[in-house]
Amino acid sequence: MIQRTVVFIVGMALLISCGTGKKNEMSKQSDSVEILDPHTFAKPHEVKVTHLDWKARVDFDQKVIEATATWTVEKSKKADSLILDAQGLEIQEVLLNGNESAKYYRGEEDVHLGSSMVIFINEDTRKVSVTYTTGRDAAALQWLAPEQTAGKEHPFLFTQSQAILARTWIPCQDSPGIRFTYNAEVEVPAGLMALMSASNPKEVSTAGKYTFQMEQPVPAYLMALAVGEMSFQSIGEVTGVYSEPSMLNKSVYEFANMDSMLHAAERLYGDYRWGRYDVLVLPPSFPFGGMENPRLTFATPTILAGDRSLTSLIAHELAHSWSGNLVTNQSWNDFWLNEGFTVYFERRIMESLYGETYANMLDVLGMEDLKKDMKSLDPKDTRLKLELEGRNPDEGMNNVAYEKGNFFLKTIENFYGREAFDEFVTQYFDTFAFKSVNTELFLEYLDSNLLKTDTVKREKLRVNEWVYSPGLPDNCVKVKSRRLQRVESSLKAWEDGILDIDELKTDDWSSHEWIYFLRKLSTDLSVNELSELDRTFGFTRSQNTEILAAWFIHTIRADYEPAHEPLESFLVSVGRRKFLVPLYGALTKTEKGKDKAKRIYEKARPNYHSVSRNTIDDMLNS
Numbered sequence: 001m002i003q004r005t006v007v008f009i010v011g012m013a014l015l016i017s018c019g020t021g022k023k024n025e026m027s028k029q030s031d032s033v034e035i036l037d038p039h040t041f042a043k044p045h046e047v048k049v050t051h052l053d054w055k056a057r058v059d060f061d062q063k064v065i066e067a068t069a070t071w072t073v074e075k076s077k078k079a080d081s082l083i084l085d086a087q088g089l090e091i092q093e094v095l096l097n098g099n100e101s102a103k104y105y106r107g108e109e110d111v112h113l114g115s116s117m118v119i120f121i122n123e124d125t126r127k128v129s130v131t132y133t134t135g136r137d138a139a140a141l142q143w144l145a146p147e148q149t150a151g152k153e154h155p156f157l158f159t160q161s162q163a164i165l166a167r168t169w170i171p172c173q174d175s176p177g178i179r180f181t182y183n184a185e186v187e188v189p190a191g192l193m194a195l196m197s198a199s200n201p202k203e204v205s206t207a208g209k210y211t212f213q214m215e216q217p218v219p220a221y222l223m224a225l226a227v228g229e230m231s232f233q234s235i236g237e238v239t240g241v242y243s244e245p246s247m248l249n250k251s252v253y254e255f256a257n258m259d260s261m262l263h264a265a266e267r268l269y270g271d272y273r274w275g276r277y278d279v280l281v282l283p284p285s286f287p288f289g290g291m292e293n294p295r296l297t298f299a300t301p302t303i304l305a306g307d308r309s310l311t312s313l314i315a316h317e318l319a320h321s322w323s324g325n326l327v328t329n330q331s332w333n334d335f336w337l338n339e340g341f342t343v344y345f346e347r348r349i350m351e352s353l354y355g356e357t358y359a360n361m362l363d364v365l366g367m368e369d370l371k372k373d374m375k376s377l378d379p380k381d382t383r384l385k386l387e388l389e390g391r392n393p394d395e396g397m398n399n400v401a402y403e404k405g406n407f408f409l410k411t412i413e414n415f416y417g418r419e420a421f422d423e424f425v426t427q428y429f430d431t432f433a434f435k436s437v438n439t440e441l442f443l444e445y446l447d448s449n450l451l452k453t454d455t456v457k458r459e460k461l462r463v464n465e466w467v468y469s470p471g472l473p474d475n476c477v478k479v480k481s482r483r484l485q486r487v488e489s490s491l492k493a494w495e496d497g498i499l500d501i502d503e504l505k506t507d508d509w510s511s512h513e514w515i516y517f518l519r520k521l522s523t524d525l526s527v528n529e530l531s532e533l534d535r536t537f538g539f540t541r542s543q544n545t546e547i548l549a550a551w552f553i554h555t556i557r558a559d560y561e562p563a564h565e566p567l568e569s570f571l572v573s574v575g576r577r578k579f580l581v582p583l584y585g586a587l588t589k590t591e592k593g594k595d596k597a598k599r600i601y602e603k604a605r606p607n608y609h610s611v612s613r614n615t616i617d618d619m620l621n622s
């Protein structure tokens, strides 16, 4: 069984939960030292940060941030050092309580973790200030030249801190299990706007000076900053959109449903606790679909399809305001708690807005993504509880956490009924609000609050198999979509020569139906057949990036000439890793394609964030 251990340390009390269900986890713990997160050097049970005052100047010429991070700390009586995570930072000065110079040293550099920064403190130390400059190649920061933006006139900077990149721009205790509030004063070139994962301005400051507050405690991976030419437009009372001015109208149109999504989410699982919910639409090099920075989701412009058809991504990031930002995975080994819950919640929001048939399509597509990933992953990485120690936590960011996590929760819902499950989830978010949870604590809570109500069902559910075994258990809830089945029948009728391509009834198809159509399309179509499809449906000219990316897989394979140039310009401008991986992957299947991939990548690489660069570097050099 699993139990919760409460450890009290003189001068402070920390609730530390640990899994006792697994031997290897226990063996990592010695006496009072608990290593809860293998991706941080911090020892929060000795000295823990609780608040950050961050003063920064953003220098676009040097591509650095010069800053002072002043940490308020909480310490045990005996503790004599604060340990922070830092990577590539040039440290100028460390002060205690604002005036006393401190001794410190940097630990050995680890390729994934950076190094520890051990700062000696005194008994009366309450504040520790570190003055520093970020490295020229800080992995979290992406500096865009004016020509890489939509407006082409001003440079742009954005950060991506998840999973462990916050330490490349702020010396911090970079663990999802450690939370702090923050205030910031940020100076940027006049005329540009600065935004953070905090209370944000709506107007440009002529002096380029901005202040921010984040009153709710957040972990370091939710620290975020964007600087550039941006404007704001509100959508509802507490929702709105920021983007480069030329993208604003398009973005506002696309996200018109944000308010309804927020209300649907609140109806499902309780109050939204972060004040405002705004979305920032970034330039296209943003490596992810979205990042759930609190109060201000960062989103890729590749979801601006012009028909609001890809907005489940906003539902996803919004859902993170509960699963992830409010109740947080304690380490990246528990990543499924953030993402599985969020996918489940996202689909429930979409179901409330657009009905069950719509949500079913998302589930079927999700199941396909999951099965595909499971085939290519090492079986040990297909378990929900991951073992990422000694590895880059980015390796856990695949559909296992997202979709297997979602289907685990859906299966529990199926066993115990929606009403009981929803009640459980609401209570879970309440109980652990602004706290971190690991898999073992979650399972214990799930057992006591839901599973125990029916021990026969509990037996049949086989929770341990879901969480600790590879693959997908055979009791997984079955998902079906009538709308996607219709697509399959239409496709078959065309492939069997029963219907001509222009006889297919596609008028009411959403993006999801088109994506499914392209996925199911035979992989050995001739150039002539592709050409016929393209003439009828205009895939190569599609404004919908999901459809375009699914189409390019076929055009690459058949070396379909009319798509050569559009593919190249897509790869050069879009930095979203989800698209880059399959497209470069398809190119590298032939020698000719490999040369082409390398040639395009040489041009595209400067436009990609380090997160995408690392992945594609590996792919093309292996």
Ligand SMILES: [Zn+2]
Binding pocket: 316, 320, 338, 339, 342
């Ligand atoms: Zn997510």
